[in-house]
Amino acid sequence: MLEFIDLNKLPAFLLIFVRVTAFFVTIPIFSYKNVPTQHKVGFSFFLAWIMYYTIDIPEITIDGTFYILLLKETLVGLAIGFIAYLVLAAIQIAGGFIDFQMGFAIANVIDPRTGVQSPLIGQYLYTVTLLFLLAVNAHHMLIDGVFYSYELIPIESLDVGFSNQSMVSFVIETFNQMFVIAFQMAVPIVGCLFLVDVALGIVARTVPQLNVFVVGLPLKIFVSFVVILISFGMFTILIRDIFEMMLMSMRGLMRIMGGA
Structure with a gap:
């Protein structure tokens, strides 16, 4: 390994390795627990090795500034991966809205990818989204994101806008857009279930002998599955919009951190 890397540029390779590793800690797919x-x-390591030969490598000495650069690279990698994960979490939020209206909110399951509880419908939609992401090679675009980050945030630069007000505003705006997309994904099912609740309320007033609590839950589950099946085409369009928003958010965050 030492034959291929100039020892004078070894600190720069370590900085690349730290950014890439921190990126994979938070990025969707690569950060999940079922990946060893x-x-x-x-x-x-191998991705950092490839990037070592494709970007301009400055000579950096190991001193106090080097340790500050290590911290900066860690934060940059975590921030880029987190903003992508934040956008993709809209699917889990939409599943939570749907499950709450269906009555599945009490039946959360453990997500093997993250190790936390997640809604049933959210788990299903999230799995479909990840399969769609892999099918269109969108995970390659995520890797391209960390590669092109060096054009906007050089290795040797210490001027990173973590305390910039525009960065805070950008994260908040992305957070708001995530909830808007989640609402758009959930509104067909939630709206139909609201109409079912209204109909059951009318039936309960007109036919008191009918136990709506026994009839209502399976009816709402059946209606939910039918509406999900009908609106699946719209889901794919929203998933595509989520991918575009995820890449744009990564690019926008890197521009802010790079001062562009």
Whole structure:
């Protein structure tokens, strides 16, 4: 390994490795627990090795500034991956809205990818989204994101706008857009279930002998599945919009951190 890397540029390689590794800690797909840690570290190492020969490598000495650069690279990698994960979390939020209206909110399951509880419908939609993401090679675009980050945020630069007001506003705006997309995904099912609740209320007033609590839950589940099946085409369009928003958010955050 030492034959291929100039020892004078070894600190720069370590900085690249730190940014890529931190990026894979928070990025969707690569950061999940069912991906072995050895694979994550190995993939980060070889990707950093490839990037070492494709970007301009400055000579950096190991001193106090180098440790500050290590911290900066870690924060940059975590921030870029987190903004992508934040956008993709809109699908989980939409599933939570749907589950709450369907009555599945009490039946949350453990997500094996993240190790936290997630709604049933949200888990289903999220799995479909990840499969769609892999099918269109969108994970390659995520890797391109960390590669092109060096054009906007150079290795040797210490001027990163983490405390910039525009960065805080950008994250808040992205957070708001995430909820808007989640609402757009959930509104067909939630709206139909609201009409079912209204109909059941009318039936309960006109036919008191009918136990709507027994009839209502399976009816709402049946209507939800039918509406999900009908509106699946709209889901794919929203998933595409989520991918575009995810890449635009990554690019916008890198521009702000790079001062562009």
